[in-house]
Amino acid sequence: MSDDLQLPETPFSRPLAATDVPEDGLELTISADASERAALAETDDLIALRSLEAKLKVTRAGRGGLRVAGELTADVRQTCVVTLEEFDARVVEPIDVSFAPEAAPAAPPPTERMSRRRREAEPEEQKEPRASRHIADLDEDAPDPLIDGRIDLGAIVAEFLALALDPYPRKPGALFAPLEENVEEEKPPAKVSPFAGLRDALGKGRRS
Numbered sequence: 001m002s003d004d005l006q007l008p009e010t011p012f013s014r015p016l017a018a019t020d021v022p023e024d025g026l027e028l029t030i031s032a033d034a035s036e037r038a039a040l041a042e043t044d045d046l047i048a049l050r051s052l053e054a055k056l057k058v059t060r061a062g063r064g065g066l067r068v069a070g071e072l073t074a075d076v077r078q079t080c081v082v083t084l085e086e087f088d089a090r091v092v093e094p095i096d097v098s099f100a101p102e103a104a105p106a107a108p109p110p111t112e113r114m115s116r117r118r119r120e121a122e123p124e125e126q127k128e129p130r131a132s133r134h135i136a137d138l139d140e141d142a143p144d145p146l147i148d149g150r151i152d153l154g155a156i157v158a159e160f161l162a163l164a165l166d167p168y169p170r171k172p173g174a175l176f177a178p179l180e181e182n183v184e185e186e187k188p189p190a191k192v193s194p195f196a197g198l199r200d201a202l203g204k205g206r207r208s
Helices: 034-043 116-120 131-138 153-164 196-207
Strands: 015-017 026-031 048-061 065-079 086-101 144-146 150-152
Touching (some): 015 153, 026 153, 034 153, 048 086, 086 153
Parallel strands (some): 086 144
Antiparallel strands (some): 026 048, 048 065, 065 086
């Protein structure tokens, strides 16, 4: 088995071979231990991951493919973005993902009977547009590949957990308080009469 077919390393790993899945499917429950939860908490920027469990059913799908469906439950501790307080929350997320065997490398084309010069001489309208040859590769619902005939249930659960976490966690009841404007309105300076100096001079003259 070559290194490029190895499943990627993950803090939470539960590999399963497609050949170990019976015809009527496989039901199982997996949970992360303390060290796995600590590693996942660091990866997902959590204060703590107190529990992580997933109830899954793995069934065969298509020719050599698999489908994983179920639900994960996790108890996490996060920091509120509003109050900066720590708080506990429960995450419940459905899981549904399909896998298919990796496509075999295309067989080399038969000996071409047509010279390069003849191909280039074909009318342009008869040639298939390059973009159209790749439309099938753009299917967003295409199943993920089975790597060396195996899947990693732990990695699947960890990925769905990461997607379910709120990137801006907020403690229940926490609200953004508007900033209070405490700046007093500046009063314009009182207008000084141009005759004020004259009145003061005249007053001094009368008192002398």
